[in-house]
Amino acid sequence: MARAVTTRRKALLTVIGWTVGFLVFFPILWTVLTSFKTEGEAIANPPSFLAFDWTTENYTEVQHRSDYFLHMMNSVVISFGSTALGLLFAVPAAWAMAFAPGKRTKDILMWMLSTKMMPAVGVLVPLYILFRDSGLLDTRVGLVGVLTLIDLPLIVWMLYTYFREIPGEILEAARMDGASLGKEIVFVLAPMAVPGIASTTLLNIILSWNEAFWTLNLTTSNAAPLTAFIASYSSPEGLFWAKLSAASTLAIAPILVLGWFSQRQLVRGLTFGAVK
Amino acid sequence: MGSIHLAKVTKSFGELTVIPSLDLVVEDGEFVVFVGPSGCGKSTLLRLIAGLEDVSSGQILIDGADVTRNAPAQRGLAMVFQSYALYPHMSVYKNIAFPLRMAGIDRTVIDAKVRGAAKALNLTDYLDRRPGQLSGGQRQRVAIGRAIVREPEAFLFDEPLSNLDAALRVAMRLEISELHHQLKTTMIYVTHDQVEAMTMADKIVVLNRGRIEQVGSPLDLYRKPRNRFVAGFIGSPKMNLIDGAEAARHGAAAIGVRPEHLALSLDGGVWKGTVRVSEHLGSDTFLHVDVEGVGVLTVRAGGEFPVHYGDHVWLTPAPDKLHRFNEHGEAL
Numbered sequence: 214m215a216r217a218v219t220t221r222r223k224a225l226l227t228v229i230g231w232t233v234g235f236l237v238f239f240p241i242l243w244t245v246l247t248s249f250k251t252e253g254e255a256i257a258n259p260p261s262f263l264a265f266d267w268t269t270e271n272y273t274e275v276q277h278r279s280d281y282f283l284h285m286m287n288s289v290v291i292s293f294g295s296t297a298l299g300l301l302f303a304v305p306a307a308w309a310m311a312f313a314p315g316k317r318t319k320d321i322l323m324w325m326l327s328t329k330m331m332p333a334v335g336v337l338v339p340l341y342i343l344f345r346d347s348g349l350l351d352t353r354v355g356l357v358g359v360l361t362l363i364d365l366p367l368i369v370w371m372l373y374t375y376f377r378e379i380p381g382e383i384l385e386a387a388r389m390d391g392a393s394l395g396k397e398i399v400f401v402l403a404p405m406a407v408p409g410i411a412s413t414t415l416l417n418i419i420l421s422w423n424e425a426f427w428t429l430n431l432t433t434s435n436a437a438p439l440t441a442f443i444a445s446y447s448s449p450e451g452l453f454w455a456k457l458s459a460a461s462t463l464a465i466a467p468i469l470v471l472g473w474f475s476q477r478q479l480v481r482g483l484t485f486g487a488v489k
Numbered sequence: 490m491g492s493i494h495l496a497k498v499t500k501s502f503g504e505l506t507v508i509p510s511l512d513l514v515v516e517d518g519e520f521v522v523f524v525g526p527s528g529c530g531k532s533t534l535l536r537l538i539a540g541l542e543d544v545s546s547g548q549i550l551i552d553g554a555d556v557t558r559n560a561p562a563q564r565g566l567a568m569v570f571q572s573y574a575l576y577p578h579m580s581v582y583k584n585i586a587f588p589l590r591m592a593g594i595d596r597t598v599i600d601a602k603v604r605g606a607a608k609a610l611n612l613t614d615y616l617d618r619r620p621g622q623l624s625g626g627q628r629q630r631v632a633i634g635r636a637i638v639r640e641p642e643a644f645l646f647d648e649p650l651s652n653l654d655a656a657l658r659v660a661m662r663l664e665i666s667e668l669h670h671q672l673k674t675t676m677i678y679v680t681h682d683q684v685e686a687m688t689m690a691d692k693i694v695v696l697n698r699g700r701i702e703q704v705g706s707p708l709d710l711y712r713k714p715r716n717r718f719v720a721g722f723i724g725s726p727k728m729n730l731i732d733g734a735e736a737a738r739h740g741a742a743a744i745g746v747r748p749e750h751l752a753l754s755l756d757g758g759v760w761k762g763t764v765r766v767s768e769h770l771g772s773d774t775f776l777h778v779d780v781e782g783v784g785v786l787t788v789r790a791g792g793e794f795p796v797h798y799g800d801h802v803w804l805t806p807a808p809d810k811l812h813r814f815n816e817h818g819e820a821l
Contacts, residue, residue, distance in 0.1 A: 390588035391562035
């Protein structure tokens with residue numbers, strides 16, 4: 214009867230899986246639903262799930278009140294810019310750590326990771342003053358710089374883990390075959406590391422897109438990305454749930470689409486090293 | 490031409506000296522096998538010749554030219570790795586063509602060379618496949634093909650057969666030997682398997698803890714091992730080494746006698762012993778015989794020899810095949 218037990222267990226696990234998945238997804242679903250309600254319906258008690266007057270007026274209002282496309286372009290520039298800049302530093306760093314490790318490589322890696330353990334607010338004041346004095350406040354350049362530095366440890370770690378999976382002998386074979394360091398990277402390492410670099414890139418774009426602490430504290434309007442755009446709807450005059458939801462939906466839509474199309478890469482990226 | 494000369498080569502990793510000063514000459518066209526137990530420095534020595542590791546001191550000369558500071562590709566050598574080290578994202582064709590592409594050779598020339606090598610190695614039908622779709626033996630042939638097309642001064646093999654199963658290993662051993670006869674190019678071959686060393690080599694270099702214990706032809710090493718280490722390492726099954734009173738009787742600190750040089754009798758002989766284990770292979774019978782005051786000796790009897798556990802047998806060493814060693818383990 215082992216088979217029956219297995220089937221029953223499978224069914225149970227499937228139900229648990231769907232339940233957890235639904236719970237995780239529910240806030241997003243609720244946000245999207247609320248964005249189509251009037252402000253009155255949005256705060257109605259008991260709330261209505263689907264039976265309400267569907268309206269798109271929040272989206273018109275949001276676009277009317279603030280420039281969605283400016284903020285989206287800021288988000289695009291900041292997330293893609295910081296990721297590209299991060300990779301530029303991280304690929305050679307991870308390469309060196311994976312293929313030419315020294316005595317202190319492990320210590321350096323741990324030290325890099327330890328910077329992620331410090332609460333960001335701990336360096337807010339000094340960084341704010343630095344930004345203010347060097348005229349970087351509310352600039353895209355400043356934010357790209359900060360997010361690059363914030364994400365760099367994670368990018369280096371992910372790439373390092375991935376590069377370590379590539380057998381050194383293959384690179385040595387390329388060296389024996391007459392490949393220069395440049396050709397070795399272009400013809401041998403890069404093609405083999407593409408899945409790892411791609412998943413690191415995607416994850417980092419998503420993290421930078423959603424980063425809210427630094428983007429909120431170091432911008433006001435010009436360089437404000439979508440996170441600041443959402444936050445602007447939580448105003449001193451009170452919370453406008455429906456408009457806030459419309460803004461949130463608009464803010465997460467692009468990255469949700471990107472995430473949807475790249476989920477296979479992402480899952481692979483997050484589990485590499487764990488499964489061969 | 491492909492003579493290789495190592496002059497006072499040393500290699501240290503930090504505090505650890507892997508290879509103390511070492512001199513070696515590999516003549517052009519020779520098949521030289523580096524053999525020794527794991528950790529003896531044989532792979533390191535090969536990597537020093539290849540240029541994948543830098544020497545700590547000393548010189549490496551290829552055809553008389555000092556290549557000590559040259560990059561691997563500038564030494565004109567080709568290497569076949571234990572793990573094959575094929576490029577997994579390239580087809581067999583592109584793998585074999587890779588060194589030629591790196592050298593900037595004309596496409597039509599590359600095509601002719603790749604197809605020629607593929608034909609010689611029975612790989613023509615697999616040129617479009619990826620390494621992942623090939624068997625171990627086929628992968629090893631691709632690795633050899635990649636080495637051949639470069640027409641190197643010398644081939645370096647780093648335990649190329651140790652990932653293959655026993656039957657395939659014997660077949661590939663023959664293929665590599667045949668290749669050497671065809672190409673007549675210098676080959677340096679690293680292995681821990683003394684059978685590979687004995688069957689393939691023109692010259693064997695026995696290494697132990699980074700030092701050369703002995704250099705010579707397979708039969709030289711078999712007949713006249715310079716010390717206990719070589720005596721115990723070359724030959725299969727291993728030479729029986731006997732210490733104590735029995736050795737003293739022959740005026741030595743230790744004596745050695747190979748399993749095939751012990752005459753076996755049921756009636757009488759020099760040493761009387763009890764059979765502990767008998768291995769009947771059909772072509773040979775190997776007996777492990779416990780001799781009082783001497784120890785357990787391995788004996789090879791040709792053909793079938795009908796003795797079993799607990800039987801009493803007599804052993805007689807061939808007097809002219811006895812090896813004698815002094816207290817430092819050196820042959821007398």
